Amino acid sequence: MTDVILIGAGIVSLATAYELLEINNNLKIKILEKECKPALHQSSRNSGVIHSGIYYKPNSLKAKNCIEGKEKLIQFANKYDVQIKKVGKVIIATKDKQIKLLKQLFERGKKNNVGKIELIDSNQLKEIEPYIRALKAIWLPDVQIINYFEVIKKLVTLLCRSGVEILYNHKVLKIYSHDKESIVETKKQTFKSKKVINCSGLFSDRFVEKGKKFQIIPFRGEYYELNSDKKNLINGLVYPIKDPRFPFLGVHLTKMICGKVKAGPNAILAFSREGYHRSDISIRDLIEILKFPGFWKMSAKYWKVGLYELYRSCFRRIFLRDLTEMMPCLTIEDLKKSTSGVRAQIVLKDGNMPDDFIFERNNNIIHVINAPSPAATAAFSIGKYIANLALSKLPINN
Ligand SMILES: Cc1cc2nc3c(=O)[nH]c(=O)nc-3n(C[C@H](O)[C@H](O)[C@H](O)COP(=O)(O)OP(=O)(O)OC[C@H]3O[C@@H](n4cnc5c(N)ncnc54)[C@H](O)[C@@H]3O)c2cc1C
Numbered sequence: 354m355t356d357v358i359l360i361g362a363g364i365v366s367l368a369t370a371y372e373l374l375e376i377n378n379n380l381k382i383k384i385l386e387k388e389c390k391p392a393l394h395q396s397s398r399n400s401g402v403i404h405s406g407i408y409y410k411p412n413s414l415k416a417k418n419c420i421e422g423k424e425k426l427i428q429f430a431n432k433y434d435v436q437i438k439k440v441g442k443v444i445i446a447t448k449d450k451q452i453k454l455l456k457q458l459f460e461r462g463k464k465n466n467v468g469k470i471e472l473i474d475s476n477q478l479k480e481i482e483p484y485i486r487a488l489k490a491i492w493l494p495d496v497q498i499i500n501y502f503e504v505i506k507k508l509v510t511l512l513c514r515s516g517v518e519i520l521y522n523h524k525v526l527k528i529y530s531h532d533k534e535s536i537v538e539t540k541k542q543t544f545k546s547k548k549v550i551n552c553s554g555l556f557s558d559r560f561v562e563k564g565k566k567f568q569i570i571p572f573r574g575e576y577y578e579l580n581s582d583k584k585n586l587i588n589g590l591v592y593p594i595k596d597p598r599f600p601f602l603g604v605h606l607t608k609m610i611c612g613k614v615k616a617g618p619n620a621i622l623a624f625s626r627e628g629y630h631r632s633d634i635s636i637r638d639l640i641e642i643l644k645f646p647g648f649w650k651m652s653a654k655y656w657k658v659g660l661y662e663l664y665r666s667c668f669r670r671i672f673l674r675d676l677t678e679m680m681p682c683l684t685i686e687d688l689k690k691s692t693s694g695v696r697a698q699i700v701l702k703d704g705n706m707p708d709d710f711i712f713e714r715n716n717n718i719i720h721v722i723n724a725p726s727p728a729a730t731a732a733f734s735i736g737k738y739i740a741n742l743a744l745s746k747l748p749i750n751n
Contacts, residue, residue: 355381357743358537358546360525360560362386364396364501364729365721366552367508368736374515376740382517383546385539387524391509394627395554396729397502398694400607400615402590403427404727405442405493407462407470408602414710415727416465418738422731429733430499433507440589440608442496443478445487447678451594452489458594459491468495484586484680496590500610501729525553528560530716548743551720555626555697561713561720568645570700571626571638572601574618575666578691579606583683584614591679599658600698600706600725604675615691616676621666622659629693631666650704699723712739719743 357373359366362384370382403423409415430437446455455472462470471492473481478490513519527538528549535549551560558569579587592605601620608614622642625635642648652659665671670685677683699722700706710731711723719739728735 354534355383355544355546357382357548357550358535358544359384359550359552360528360537361551361553362388362391362509362519362521363394363552363554364392364505364508364732365554365724365735366550367391367505367512368732369550369552369739370512370517370736371508372733372736372740373743374512374517375737376744378515382512383544384512384517384519385523385525385537385544386519386521389521391519392502392505395694395697396505398629398692399501399726399729400605400618401498401500401609402442402607402730403437403497403499404730405462405467405496406465406727407444407458407467407491407493408595409465410708411461411464413708415708415731418710418731418734419727420466421737422727422734425733425737426499426504426730427497429507430504433511435499435503435507436610437497437499438610439495439497441481441492441494442590442592443473443482443485443487443493444491444592444594445478445485445679446489446594447487449488454594454597455489455491462491462493467493469493482588482591484682485591486679486681498590498608498610525560528718530718533717535717547717549718550739550743551718552724554724555695557697557720557722557724558699560718561722562715565645565702567699567701567722568641568647569626569697570642570645570648570651571623571628572696572698573621573623573628573693574601574696575621575693576615576617576691577669577672577688579614579616579683580687580689583687584612586680586682587614593679599655600708601696602726604672606676606680616672616688617691618694619662619666619672620696621662623695626697627695629695645700647700647702647704650702651700651706652704654704696725697723698725710735712742714742
């Protein structure tokens with residue numbers, strides 16, 4: 354019998370397997386992935402930022418795991434030659450009314466021990482990002498970027514070398530547990546394991562007996578890319594001040610490790626959990642969304658923002674208008690359509706969107722229920738936490 358089966362081969366699952374082996378390298382581990390390759394979804398369709406931890410409520414799971422995970426990720430990248438680059442990040446206030454929020458965020462950053470942090474004025478900002486206009490900004494000089502897919506490739510190599518079996522094209526249909534073992538059913542095979550860890554990202558709620566208390570609602574994030582003659586005008590990461598009512602960070606400019614600059618992502622309700630294009634519709638996913646009372650309550654609260662996001666998604670010039678608030682020299686010709694990703698956003702029955710990571714344990718099964726951004730940054734810390742949780746009650750024979 355296997356010791357641990359993990360569902361999904363995204364960064365959270367792979368980092369958890371890595372941390373399990375750090376504790377006990379004799380464990381028999383299997384990873385079941387529905388796709389033919391690892392990490393085709395959130396883990397490889399993101400902004401590639403190693404987040405500083407500034408945004409999260411002090412002592413929340415996000416704050417703790419982001420700070421610890423960032424250190425672990427950087428150590429891993431240094432040890433295994435995965436390229437990282439220090440580019441720094443500015444969070445800017447372009448309007449007077451945003452300055453109070455900026456100062457509150459600055460204080461939170463200091464509480465969260467995010468490393469070097471400074472409140473700067475528009476002249477200091479010009480020295481860092483000459484083409485960005487703002488009244489004030491927070492400057493985080495040590496923020497780094499990475500290509501998370503490179504981390505994933507390295508993890509897969511290391512895990513396979515340590516005897517972990519990664520089985521692709523194995524879509525898990527059902528999991529349930531008996532006293533001392535759990536059963537995992539795929540289309541092809543049935544597996545037995547002492548522990549099961551559900552890291553299935555956009556589908557993690559499907560394996561939880563939740564009595565419809567919560568549900569994943571998919572939000573697509575679409576990116577544009579700056580044309581090559583404008584990409585060198587941005588040195589690092591430029592974020593607007595976040596609206597504290599929403600979990601998303603707002604459309605920002607992100608220098609990628611390959612040198613491109615991405616603009617985005619927005620946040621559009623997706624009609625399919627893996628709906629990377631406007632035309633992607635899954636009847637099952639759509640019916641599930643529409644039947645969930647929490648969706649309607651969330652929509653009643655946020656319909657204005659939702660409609661605006663849709664409007665901006667349909668018209669490039671509206672997207673441009675928001676970007677030129679930060680970078681006035683941009684023109685419509687500077688933006689070309691780029692990739693998109695879909696975020697797994699948990700919504701509760703009352704329409705609220707919980708802002709923290711959520712893990713649940715049910716007998717021998719651990720569910721990673723909510724692991725949105727910064728879960729890529731935090732993956733090794735989340736992995737360590739889950740590994741300890743799994744092994745604390747795992748009878749090990751050696
Ligand atoms: C647009 C966007 C930008 C982001 N930017 C950042 C960023 O800059 N920095 C950061 O730290 N975080 C960022 N994030 C968040 C981060 O990417 C995710 O939180 C993280 O990748 C979640 O990883 P995961 O392993 O939980 O999920 P996933 O990567 O989605 O992996 C889940 C895996 O489970 C598999 N699976 C699903 N169902 C089944 C099944 N039934 N059987 C078998 N396998 C299954 C899927 O195929 C997939 O491979 C961003 C996210 C998005 C969408």
